[in-house]
Amino acid sequence: MKYLELWKDGMRYVLVYAKDVxxxxxxxxxxxxxxxxxxxxxxxIRYDLITEGGEIRFPNTVERGQRFxxxxxxxxxxxxxxxxxxxxxxxxxxLARYFYDGYIDFAxxxxxxxxxxxxxxxxxxxxxxxxxxxxxxxxEWGEKGKFELLSDLxxxxxxxxxxxxxxxxxxxxxxxxRGATVRYKRxxxxxxxxxxxxxxxxxxxxxxxxxxxxxxxxxxxxxYIDSEYYDPANPFEASVTFTEIEDKSKLLMEMQKHLAKYxxxxxxxxxxxxxxxxxxxxxxxxxxxxxxxxxxxxxxLLGYAFDARVRVFERYPFAPKSGRVVLANFREFKVAxxxxxxxxxxxxxxxxxxxxxxxxxxxxxxxLTLVDGLGMRVSNPAGxxxxxxxxxxxxxxxxxxxxxxxxxxxxxxxxxxxxYFSGNITAxxxxxxxxxxxxxxxxxxxxxxxxxxxxxxxxxxxxxxxxxxxxxxxVSGANIVGGTISVNTDIYVGRxxxxxxxxxxxxxxxxxxxxxxxxxxxxxxxxxSLYLNAGNRIYLNGTDVLSSIGSLQSxxxxxxxxxxxxxxxxxxxxxx
Numbered sequence: 001m002k003y004l005e006l007w008k009d010g011m012r013y014v015l016v017y018a019k020d021v022x023x024x025x026x027x028x029x030x031x032x033x034x035x036x037x038x039x040x041x042x043x044x045i046r047y048d049l050i051t052e053g054g055e056i057r058f059p060n061t062v063e064r065g066q067r068f069x070x071x072x073x074x075x076x077x078x079x080x081x082x083x084x085x086x087x088x089x090x091x092x093x094x095l096a097r098y099f100y101d102g103y104i105d106f107a108x109x110x111x112x113x114x115x116x117x118x119x120x121x122x123x124x125x126x127x128x129x130x131x132x133x134x135x136x137x138x139x140e141w142g143e144k145g146k147f148e149l150l151s152d153l154x155x156x157x158x159x160x161x162x163x164x165x166x167x168x169x170x171x172x173x174x175x176x177x178r179g180a181t182v183r184y185k186r187x188x189x190x191x192x193x194x195x196x197x198x199x200x201x202x203x204x205x206x207x208x209x210x211x212x213x214x215x216x217x218x219x220x221x222x223x224y225i226d227s228e229y230y231d232p233a234n235p236f237e238a239s240v241t242f243t244e245i246e247d248k249s250k251l252l253m254e255m256q257k258h259l260a261k262y263x264x265x266x267x268x269x270x271x272x273x274x275x276x277x278x279x280x281x282x283x284x285x286x287x288x289x290x291x292x293x294x295x296x297x298x299x300x301l302l303g304y305a306f307d308a309r310v311r312v313f314e315r316y317p318f319a320p321k322s323g324r325v326v327l328a329n330f331r332e333f334k335v336a337x338x339x340x341x342x343x344x345x346x347x348x349x350x351x352x353x354x355x356x357x358x359x360x361x362x363x364x365x366x367x368l369t370l371v372d373g374l375g376m377r378v379s380n381p382a383g384x385x386x387x388x389x390x391x392x393x394x395x396x397x398x399x400x401x402x403x404x405x406x407x408x409x410x411x412x413x414x415x416x417x418x419x420y421f422s423g424n425i426t427a428x429x430x431x432x433x434x435x436x437x438x439x440x441x442x443x444x445x446x447x448x449x450x451x452x453x454x455x456x457x458x459x460x461x462x463x464x465x466x467x468x469x470x471x472x473x474x475v476s477g478a479n480i481v482g483g484t485i486s487v488n489t490d491i492y493v494g495r496x497x498x499x500x501x502x503x504x505x506x507x508x509x510x511x512x513x514x515x516x517x518x519x520x521x522x523x524x525x526x527x528x529s530l531y532l533n534a535g536n537r538i539y540l541n542g543t544d545v546l547s548s549i550g551s552l553q554s555x556x557x558x559x560x561x562x563x564x565x566x567x568x569x570x571x572x573x574x575x576x
């Protein structure tokens with residue numbers, strides 16, 4: 001015999017007296033729980049151990065060994081009989097006990113794997129993905145319980161959730177087609193059938209971007225396609241538009257998928273049935289195992305067969321007892337689904353395009369587009385993108401400007417706040433901050449520090465200039481302190497050049513030519529100027545008017561000696 005198990009404080013207790021064990025699983029709603037009753041007997045200590053927080057386990061060969069946590073215990077007294085009604089929820093729902101305090105206001109093109117990583121952190125749960133899911137833009141996500149955020153992700157990515165104890169799988173389609181079949185009004189002893197054709201479509205008109213249709217493609221002469229169930233006497237006609245599709249073959253494929261979804265009435269069967277595999281092993285390969293399984297329904301009233309999904313599955317694992325299944329070929333949307341689509345889906349691809357946009361009396365070109373989560377794009381009438389605000393490259397966000405050739409010219413990195421310029425910055429005024437390297441041409445630069453690089457032309461007023469070279473232009477005001485000023489052309493001085501005495505009161509020297517060697521200035525011809533030669537000579541209009549300072553002194557002494565001798569002779573002749 002196989003029994004339900006209670007695990008508490010590391011101990012295993014077999015619940016021999018558990019009765020009416022039922023498992024309820026829903027594909028569309030977050031429901032996966034077990035419920036049972038447990039009779040109180042005087043010598044059974046297990047009765048008192050069945051409390052909130054205890055773990056209920058199925059054997060490995062029953063219900064895939066799934067585990068549940070007791071959430072509700074109700075004690076019932078019926079005369080001398082006392083028993084508990086116990087409800088335990090699947091362990092995966094314990095993810096709701098964890099809170100994600102991060103918040104994403106907007107993130108473009110996030111994969112499902114990236115988002116699940118955020119939910120799995122610091123929890124005992126692992127996540128898996130089955131199937132391919134397109135990246136989605138994330139809006140206003142976070143600061144909620146992690147199970148609620150998981151449900152939001154499932155809706156956003158169009159996934160279904162499968163639970164296997166502490167592993168949670170997001171899949172394109174939960175369950176499997178195990179060959180189970182149902183014939184309406186024959187195999188089933190109790191059934192309630194509900195159907196409607198409010199959304200039914202048997203002739204579909206399709207449109208793509210800018211009015212694209214399938215006319216002229218693969219022999220199609222019309223804009224529409226017909227279902228195999230199309231009846232000219234009772235048509236169900238509708239249209240669908242795929243704003244991003246620009247290819248006729250892809251448009252046709254999407255139209256066919258849409259038509260297949262809506263070509264039949266929406267039908268649901270609420271069925272009470274006996275799980276036949278429990279009484280006849282020959283039915284084992286065709287059993288329904290879980291919510292999400294596919295069942296082929298033969299409906300004699302409609303006159304055709306179709307695949308339906310198990311939307312709700314209620315079963316009794318330990319007894320051949322009548323269970324319940326809800327089969328449907330559609331998912332019935334609830335108010336919450338429509339709200340979710342309105343708040344998230346409406347943000348996916350909002351496009352503003354006006355051929356004659358007028359602002360304050362001025363007509364502007366068709367230019368502004370909010371595109372598929374990448375941000376705002378401004379383009380010219382030819383469709384050339386000139387400005388992008390948002391994601392301008394994969395994983396790069398901020399502001400970018402492009403030239404007519406499509407090259408990025410100015411862009412700002414949102415992560416660092418840095419701005420980049422691929423062209424030249426001409427004229428205007430740059431105030432404050434530090435400019436390092438590069439070339440600045442023209443205009444006026446005021447204040448603080450300019451380090452390195454080359455400044456060509458223009459005016460520099462105030463502040464400190466450190467290092468490298470200044471070529472051309474005008475340097476006005478302030479001080480040039482320290483270092484060496486090297487001039488390859490001329491220095492024009494409007495007034496005087498002053499040299500202050502050094503600290504030891506020895507005069508400073510003014511050199512023309514390299515100061516370290518004192519060699520002469522070479523190669524220049526002076527015809528109308530006064531200059532000092534580094535070899536202690538004075539030139540006037542290019543002519544050496546004096547010898548060296550040492551020779552001049554000797555000549556002056558000789559002249560003085562001659563004058564003095566002459567003066568002495570004159571005085572002698574006068575009798576003085």
